[in-house]
Amino acid sequence: MKERVKILDHIIEAEQAKVYHAWTDLKAFRQWFCPIGFSIAKAEMDLRPGGFFSIHMKSPEGEIYPTRGEYISLESPTRIVYKDSWDDDRADNEPILTEVVLSAVGKHTRISLYSTFNSEEQKEKSLTSGVVAGWKMFFENLNNISK
Amino acid sequence: MPLPSLIADHIKQVYVGGNWTAVNLRDTLEGVGWEMATKKVASFHSIAELVYHMNYFVTVVLKVLYDEPLKGDDAVSFDCPPINSQTDWKALQKRVFEEVEEFAVLVAALPEEQLWELIGDSKYGTYYRNLHGIIEHCHYHLGQIVLIKNYFLQDR
Numbered sequence: 001m002k003e004r005v006k007i008l009d010h011i012i013e014a015e016q017a018k019v020y021h022a023w024t025d026l027k028a029f030r031q032w033f034c035p036i037g038f039s040i041a042k043a044e045m046d047l048r049p050g051g052f053f054s055i056h057m058k059s060p061e062g063e064i065y066p067t068r069g070e071y072i073s074l075e076s077p078t079r080i081v082y083k084d085s086w087d088d089d090r091a092d093n094e095p096i097l098t099e100v101v102l103s104a105v106g107k108h109t110r111i112s113l114y115s116t117f118n119s120e121e122q123k124e125k126s127l128t129s130g131v132v133a134g135w136k137m138f139f140e141n142l143n144n145i146s147k
Numbered sequence: 148m149p150l151p152s153l154i155a156d157h158i159k160q161v162y163v164g165g166n167w168t169a170v171n172l173r174d175t176l177e178g179v180g181w182e183m184a185t186k187k188v189a190s191f192h193s194i195a196e197l198v199y200h201m202n203y204f205v206t207v208v209l210k211v212l213y214d215e216p217l218k219g220d221d222a223v224s225f226d227c228p229p230i231n232s233q234t235d236w237k238a239l240q241k242r243v244f245e246e247v248e249e250f251a252v253l254v255a256a257l258p259e260e261q262l263w264e265l266i267g268d269s270k271y272g273t274y275y276r277n278l279h280g281i282i283e284h285c286h287y288h289l290g291q292i293v294l295i296k297n298y299f300l301q302d303r
């Protein structure tokens with residue numbers, strides 16, 4: 001059974017429009033959307049509902065972590081919804097629906113991140129794989145480029 | 148734009164605006180306090196009952212989008228919880244608007260081919276029919292809410 005789970009809330013020290021831009025502008029996006037120490041080897045975005053994106057994160061050791069997804073909804077500057085999964089042949093790789101909700105908090109922005117899992121197994125696997133810690137690293141990068 | 152995204156937009160628009168009629172639930176409920184929302188005109192349903200009823204079917208289909216069975220009952224679809232204060236009334240509205248946001252996200256994420264599948268028993272028809280049914284239903288009852296509100300405002 002599907003389940004929508006709030007993954008985390010995180011405050012970014014930048015205004016909402018700037019944070020939305022960082023998610024949707026390819027040049028800005030490449031600067032932060034990866035764990036600390038990683039880089040983006042490749043990123044493509046077709047920014048429209050139904051449009052696809054592809055991201056290759058590169059570890060310090062040179063290993064590539066490819067993901068691929070589809071934009072579901074883009075509502076500037078408040079909401080981005082997409083489905084994504086690993087772009088390789090691993091097993092149990094069903095796409096996860098992710099909602100990114102951006103709320104203005106004074107001159108800062110709260111990012112609320114929700115995932116809708118397709119099964120209890122997928123939820124357990126995702127939540128025990130360090131997904132929250134991973135997102136926190138992404139957002140630390142985002143905070144650094146947004147200030 | 149994919150069809151599920153278009154349908155999701157239509158659902159959101161009747162609640163928060165951007166639709167062709169330029170009448171939406173959020174703007175219509177502006178200035179409607181809990182006393183007006185619960186007051187009856189003749190034998191009509193109150194505004195609060197209509198808001199609850201509009202959203203009842205969103206709640207039913209939302210559960211289906213989370214893979215639960217389709218379970219709805221017209222007989223209880225007007226059974227709005229008691230509203231005895233502005234806090235109660237605001238809480239109902241908050242739940243309704245949050246739920247429709249969640250609903251629209253899941254509708255937009257549906258694979259297009261699923262729109263043509265049956266949503267449950269064949270008598271209910273396809274996802275497409277039910278999602279459009281919800282939009283039609285919301286516009287129908289929104290019109291009633293507008294009329295009841297105007298009646299109270301003229302009565303002042």
